[in-house]
Amino acid sequence: MSSQVRLARRRTRTVWVGDVPIGGDHPIVVQSMTKVPLEDVKATVDQIIASRDAGAKIMRVAVPKVQLLDAFQQVVKASPIPIIADVHFDPRIALGVIKRGAAGLRLNPGNISDKDWLRRIAEELKQSGIALRIGVNSGSLPRDLIERYGRTPEAMVQAALRYTSLMEDLGVTNIKVSLKSSDPEVTVEANRRFAQLTDYPLHIGVTEAGPPVEGALRSMIALQELIPMGIGDTIRISLTSEPALEVRTANEILRLLGVGNSPTIVSCPTCGRLQVKHEEFFQLAERIANRLTGVNLNVKVALMGCVVNGPGEAGDSEVALMVGGKDQVLIYYKGKPYKKTTWDKAEDELVALLSKLTPDK
Numbered sequence: 271m272s273s274q275v276r277l278a279r280r281r282t283r284t285v286w287v288g289d290v291p292i293g294g295d296h297p298i299v300v301q302s303m304t305k306v307p308l309e310d311v312k313a314t315v316d317q318i319i320a321s322r323d324a325g326a327k328i329m330r331v332a333v334p335k336v337q338l339l340d341a342f343q344q345v346v347k348a349s350p351i352p353i354i355a356d357v358h359f360d361p362r363i364a365l366g367v368i369k370r371g372a373a374g375l376r377l378n379p380g381n382i383s384d385k386d387w388l389r390r391i392a393e394e395l396k397q398s399g400i401a402l403r404i405g406v407n408s409g410s411l412p413r414d415l416i417e418r419y420g421r422t423p424e425a426m427v428q429a430a431l432r433y434t435s436l437m438e439d440l441g442v443t444n445i446k447v448s449l450k451s452s453d454p455e456v457t458v459e460a461n462r463r464f465a466q467l468t469d470y471p472l473h474i475g476v477t478e479a480g481p482p483v484e485g486a487l488r489s490m491i492a493l494q495e496l497i498p499m500g501i502g503d504t505i506r507i508s509l510t511s512e513p514a515l516e517v518r519t520a521n522e523i524l525r526l527l528g529v530g531n532s533p534t535i536v537s538c539p540t541c542g543r544l545q546v547k548h549e550e551f552f553q554l555a556e557r558i559a560n561r562l563t564g565v566n567l568n569v570k571v572a573l574m575g576c577v578v579n580g581p582g583e584a585g586d587s588e589v590a591l592m593v594g595g596k597d598q599v600l601i602y603y604k605g606k607p608y609k610k611t612t613w614d615k616a617e618d619e620l621v622a623l624l625s626k627l628t629p630d631k
């Protein structure tokens with residue numbers, strides 16, 4: 271049982287992606303997507319493992335060609351977490367990934383115009399029991415809905431309702447839905463409206479959110495409205511960056527919104543008082559943040575550059591370091607000075623202390 275803080279979550283059905291439950295009162299699941307060509311199985315698996323280490327519970331992989339089905343199967347076999355296949359336009363790929371171990375399928379039924387193919391996909395989905403994600407994106411809405419509603423939240427909601435009822439009519443009920451726009455307010459409004467009409471679990475996030483800084487902030491604007499409404503069962507932060515950074519950002523956003531359980535990192539911005547190179551301090555903070563993402567520890571870790579604010583923040587942290595100079599780094603443990611060390615050894619000392627803390631159950 272996670273110690274994740276539960277807000278009043280919207281009641282949804284539970285959909286399983288492999289052994290990972292999504293919806294119901296299960297914790298919000300962080301996911302990401304691989305970004306290297308599937309031809310390169312090793313690079314794809316490496317990104318999955320890095321994302322898992324950062325706290326991703328499931329991963330999505332684009333399968334753009336039928337020729338890649340064998341590579342997809344190799345990735346599924348090597349992956350430590352369930353894989354969702356992202357398929358567009360070609361129904362043969364959809365059938366192929368189901369047979370090759372996909373734990374979930376992301377498909378827009380509107381992209382499969384032939385009803386016989388859609389029926390065959392629905393049959394395979396029912397027999398395999400794998401989850402279907404219907405993804406509605408404001409950039410690819412059906413023409414008739416754009417003519418009627420414009421590119422509005424309502425058009426997105428109507429598209430999602432159309433696709434979900436199409437699949438339900440074919441007997442597929444193991445469905446989760448996403449309604450995404452690159453505009454946070456449109457994303458919020460579409461999800462809010464759709465959430466009132468159905469009990470499908472919702473995959474939330476802002477699409478094409480941007481480079482890391484812009485993308486994190488734009489995603490936060492949407493999530494800080496949706497999460498407190500109890501909306502959102504799985505999240506992906508779309509960044510123009512590595513998948514592991516998407517996962518780290520997702521975990522940090524959830525923690526800030528009170529639904530995650532990961533370490534709080536406090537680090538000073540540095541100034542002219544710092545007695546080691548500021549680049550080295552930045553890199554240390556980045557490495558520590560990477561090592562701690564996905565760690566199930568509700569602790570505060572402080573990285574401080576001098577005595578101005580150092581003792582105060584370090585005294586309020588489970589683990590901390592305060593720099594006096596290359597040969598004078600003071601490590602704190604549970605709010606108290608613990609030992610003196612050097613800058614070169616400080617990171618390992620800090621991580622060794624963190625490993626002494628017991629992960630929250």
Ligand code: SF4
Binds near residue numbers: 539543544580
């Ligand atoms: S803690 Fe010290 S080094 Fe860091 S910003 Fe404050 S004054 Fe500067």
